[in-house]
Amino acid sequence: MPEGHSVRRLAQxxxxxxxxxxxxxxxxxxxxxxxxxxxxxxILTDSRxxxxxxxxxxxxxVVLHVHLGLYGAWDFGGDATFLGASSIGAPRKIGEREVFxxxxxxxxxxxxxxxxxxxxxxxxxxxxxxxxGATTCAAITEAEAGAVLARLGPDPLRxxxxxxxxxxxxxxxxxxxxxxxxxxxxxxxxxxxxxxxEVLFRQGLDPWLPGNALQGSAAGLLWDDTAVLMADxxxxxxxxxxxxxxxxxxxxxxxGDDAHYVYKxxxxxxxVCAAPVAITELAGRKLYWCPGCxx
DNA sequence: GATTAATGCTAAA
DNA sequence: TTAGCCTTAATCT
Numbered sequence: 001m002p003e004g005h006s007v008r009r010l011a012q013x014x015x016x017x018x019x020x021x022x023x024x025x026x027x028x029x030x031x032x033x034x035x036x037x038x039x040x041x042x043i044l045t046d047s048r049x050x051x052x053x054x055x056x057x058x059x060x061x062v063v064l065h066v067h068l069g070l071y072g073a074w075d076f077g078g079d080a081t082f083l084g085a086s087s088i089g090a091p092r093k094i095g096e097r098e099v100f101x102x103x104x105x106x107x108x109x110x111x112x113x114x115x116x117x118x119x120x121x122x123x124x125x126x127x128x129x130x131x132x133g134a135t136t137c138a139a140i141t142e143a144e145a146g147a148v149l150a151r152l153g154p155d156p157l158r159x160x161x162x163x164x165x166x167x168x169x170x171x172x173x174x175x176x177x178x179x180x181x182x183x184x185x186x187x188x189x190x191x192x193x194x195x196x197x198e199v200l201f202r203q204g205l206d207p208w209l210p211g212n213a214l215q216g217s218a219a220g221l222l223w224d225d226t227a228v229l230m231a232d233x234x235x236x237x238x239x240x241x242x243x244x245x246x247x248x249x250x251x252x253x254x255x256g257d258d259a260h261y262v263y264k265x266x267x268x269x270x271x272v273c274a275a276p277v278a279i280t281e282l283a284g285r286k287l288y289w290c291p292g293c294x295x
Numbered sequence: 296g297a298t299t300a301a302t303g304c305t306a307a308a
Numbered sequence: 309t310t311a312g313c314c315t316t317a318a319t320c321t
Contacts, residue, residue, distance in 0.1 A: 003302050052303075070303045071315045097302095097316080117314060133315050135304050185304090192302045239302075263302090285303090 002068050002095055004051055004190020005233030008157050010074060010094050011049035012234075014056055017078065017085045017127055018044045024123040028114035035139035036120060038062055051155050051189025053136075055145050063145040064120070068095060069135025078127020079108040085126075091237065095133075098237050155189040156227035157234065168219040171211040178214060178222075179207035179287055188223070190230060194263050197288040198241040199226045201261045207282070207289050246271060262288040 002010075025039040039058055046057035056064040066072075073095020076082075083090045093099040111128040114121065120131040131137060140148075153170060154163035170187040171178065181187045182196045191199075200207055203222050205214075214222075233239050240259045247254040261271055266279035266288060275292030 006302080067304065068302095069305085069313065070301065071313080072303090073315075095315085133313065135313065183303095194302050196302095286301095 002052070002073075003192035003195055003230075003233070003239065004049070004155060004157060005230050005239065006094055006098075006237075007049040007052050007054050007068070007190070008230075008234045009088055009091075009098075009237060010054055011047045012088055013074075013076065013086055013091075013094060014044065014047035014054075014129070016087050017076070017082050018122065018124055018129070019047060020044070021124040021126075024121075026121050026123075028118040028121055031117075032119050032137055035064075035137070038139045039064060049155075050149055050158065051152050051185055052192070053148060053152065053189075055148075057142075057145075061142050063140050063142060065136060065138045065140050065145060065148060066131065066134055067136035069133070071095070072134035073132060075130040075132070076127065077108070077111070078124075082108075082124075082127030088237070152185055152189040153187045156223065156230050157190060164220060164223050167223045168216055171214060171219045171222075172216060174211040175213075176211055177208045177282070178205055178211055179289075180283055181211050182222075182226075183283070183285065188226065191226060193285050193287075194239050194260070195226060195229060195233075195241075197263045198239070198260055199229060201290055201294060202229075202241065204293055204295075206294050207280075207287055242271070262290055264288065 020043065022041060022043050025036045027033045027036040039062060042058040042060055044056055045059050048055045052067060054066040073093055075093050077092065091098045091100050111123055116132055118130045118132055119134060119137050122129045154160055154166045167188050171181055174181060179196060179200060182191050199222060202225055229241055240254055241261060242254060242259060247258050262277050265277045268277055270277055270290040270292055273292035275290060278289055278291050280287045
């Protein structure tokens with residue numbers, strides 16, 4: 001999935017192109033027909049992300065709650081007004097991989113025929129958005145949205161009071177391996193398998209180190225580095241954890257192969273110590289790490 | 296063309 | 309603990 005940085009970009013995109021607009025809401029696939037009817041015709045008033053959760057608030061205190069899960073994605077399209085309103089480069093798709101139109105010459109002729117299982121379609125005067133493949137898509141009350149937030153840990157992309165302290169305390173109070181704690185959305189919201197592997201490498205932490213065995217300062221630095229990486233991800237629209245020295249000569253951005261230290265690099269030599277990058281299954285997910293650097 | 300794996304979580308069993 | 313979501317890209321045959 002899109003980790004927290006993608007969902008933050010989605011919230012930004014909805015804010016840019018739909019806030020203040022009355023939206024026609026439908027469910028071409030049918031599975032969200034009742035929820036769509038509840039939202040249809042209402043004005044989008046706010047758009048927020050917390051971790052991997054997206055909340056679209058409407059003018060009658062109903063909230064569209066979306067979690068993309070493993071492969072959910074939003075598609076966008078619209079006229080020049082719509083495209084011009086987007087502050088993040090007007091991607092056509094935000095989800096597991098962002099897609100940009102190669103040219104802006106196509107005439108806008110309204111929303112296309114729904115292709116595949118479109119769970120929700122939002123249509124404004126100037127554009128549209130389609131949701132497919134999401135794990136969660138629900139019309140809920142403000143109170144219910146608050147309950148979802150309450151069970152999430154601090155999000156490094158938000159300026160919440162005591163966020164860093166809450167993370168450090170959460171880590172130090174548990175004996176669970178740090179690699180598992182980073183994936184626990186109650187401990188820190190928005191980190192997925194890529195950021196987990198990369199930030200542990202960058203901090204030189206053994207993935208199996210129990211949370212309560214970390215130094216408080218190490219846990220704090222882990223939070224700080226995660227926050228930096230995720231903010232970069234919001235800016236870039238992708239996860240890049242290596243510095244320019246590891247990219248092709250003169251490249252402004254790395255190729256996919258050069259963007260990470262360990263993620264999906266099992267068996268390849270570590271970029272720092274040349275030991276083979278290891279892969280292990282941990283709680284049903286693949287964990288990539290360098291046995292040389294992370295001890 | 297078919298199969299697999301994927302940045303994740305929920306609900307059923 | 310497992311199926312499910314029902315997409316996409318990469319890898320297979």
